[in-house]
Amino acid sequence: MVEPLGSQEIDLKDRHTTLTRRIVLTGGAGCALTLIIPRLVRGSIARGSADADTGAPAGGGNSELYVYRGSDRSRTVIAATWTEPPHSESELRVHAGKQSWTVEVQGVPSIPIFSQQDECQLFSGDILDRVHGHGARLKAAVIEAPTHIITSGRVAGVWAERFSQDGTRVRFGSAFMARLVATDPAAAKLYHASSPTEDGEELTERVAKAIAANARASGYTGNASAYGLRVASAITPDAVLFDPISPVGFTFAAQNGRHPDDPVQSVVDSVLNGTLTTRISPPSLPLEDRFPYFPQPTRV
């Protein structure tokens, strides 16, 4: 069965590369579950930042996307987390294989929203920042769905886009791109204005330059430009790739999905720098045993 919009099969067993190859994805709308929140003021949706020269849109910080096998192995958890200014509301669209979900996220005071439809569970609201602790909060949307509706045994590309009230759009994808766009405004501008099916040569070239610069700064002794191009070609188009049949985990050996506790930063930094780099920020708070799995602030 061929995925629409030119997606391609991925062979995660292509062993000569640590980086799983990218596919052209479909973001087609399938079973869309929308949480309707009364009195939500929906901002206009615009692609790209209102301030064209500033690169990354405001509020796009710490955008992380997780895709992992649930404790019930027949289910998959997709979670997006981000920092957002207080009182902000936004709409998050999650695209996973042939499925899409639209989630409205309230501002402060945040009331967690739970919903269940068909076999999917959804959550949106505040969660505790597990890494920084001390009561710091993040916004989150968590979806748990049967794996078979996300992928029929093939590799699914998962990505998300968040639309804020001020019209900005922030895109979520792999941990590699999350780090790159956080430090490279030019790459961020291109990235947040496009979708995986639109990731083209311009983004790849910009990413390659950013990686080459990282490599030189890190003391890479080989051809930094060639290295940057090789890595950029492997991580664009960008999405979190998830193959439920292959071994899961975001590791130095392979990147199949991403669990919230995977020590991704060392992998990401080492690959993007071209030199082994240690950056371990283990979570100080454990995940919980039940949906939505991310610890939530205690409501007063």
Added chain:
Amino acid sequence: MSHHFDTPTAKEDPRINICDFYLFDGAPGTTVMALTVNPDAARLAPDTFRDEGIYAFRFDLDGDSREEVTFKVRFGEIGHAGGDEHKHVQSLQLRRATGAEAISGAAGEVLLEGKTGQIVQKSGIRLYAGLAPDLFAGDAFAILHFMATFYKENRYDPDAFLHRQNYFDKRNVSVIVIEVPNHLIGKGTVHAWTTVSLYGHAPEVQVSRWGLPLVTHVFLGDIAQDGKKEDLREKFNRSVPADDVVNFAAPIADFAQKMATTAGSAVHPAEYAKQIVGRLCPTTLSYELGTQAAFDQAGFNGRALADDVMDVILTLTTNRPLADGVAPDRSRMRSEFPYFGEPFTSAEQVGLKPPAKAT
């Protein structure tokens, strides 16, 4: 120590013990393949090649882990260059074999003939065999200590790698370097490995195999199978990549899972172990012909002389960025064939300690 001092057979005769295998882009339109034997050549090992040996570079072109093209090098009896009893010279011959001849035997189309210690070239093909600097860099004492701590104390000790001494520095090896136009190999991505077989008065027997660095030393070490300690390294050297999954997936996974658990480096150590098996089995070196070779944390695409494979394998072993603090000596590399630089002289080797022995 990619393969240095590997098995009983190799320890008996270092001339048939493959230490390393390199595969990288040479002159435009060509690929270079190189293997080294004789760890610490001309000191603790000979500086010659075994005349009963078939030194082979094998290429799987269709992904079935079986070779379709093989380049074979054989050597004649040892003579003395210019009557100097300290300078050895051997005749050599390079053949290219396809089909059934690629799999076994000494047959194949003769491409080049010449002598060791000299570059031989014809029709865009170049060959060199002789003494060369050992370009592998690794802190042998550190990894031995690291592995001993893991097995005996069930403890992950990255501080072992603070030792930071390259035990292969200033040592020589015997190298065979071949540069061929890419069309003599194939197209696209190939999967390669090297072997040494003994061939002559007795039926051919493979005694050494090399696909990826450090697999036998790290992943096939002190593993107990069914309560018995099996010499998996010897089994590896005598087997073929097509059987690697059946023979070695389980012990590799077992080791990787235990290491990830001990290091606390993976959410699901069993899943990580499967990922490692996916990377290492079959144990062949993938390379896309015509591209820049690199064996690094971004992936395996051939192996260039300057690639620090020890750090890459240590990191994969533990799922932590782990480096031993030493790197291949670029000052002993050339930008042109035979790419290996001048061997170390006796004067440069004064004070060298004996090589570390694998346990």
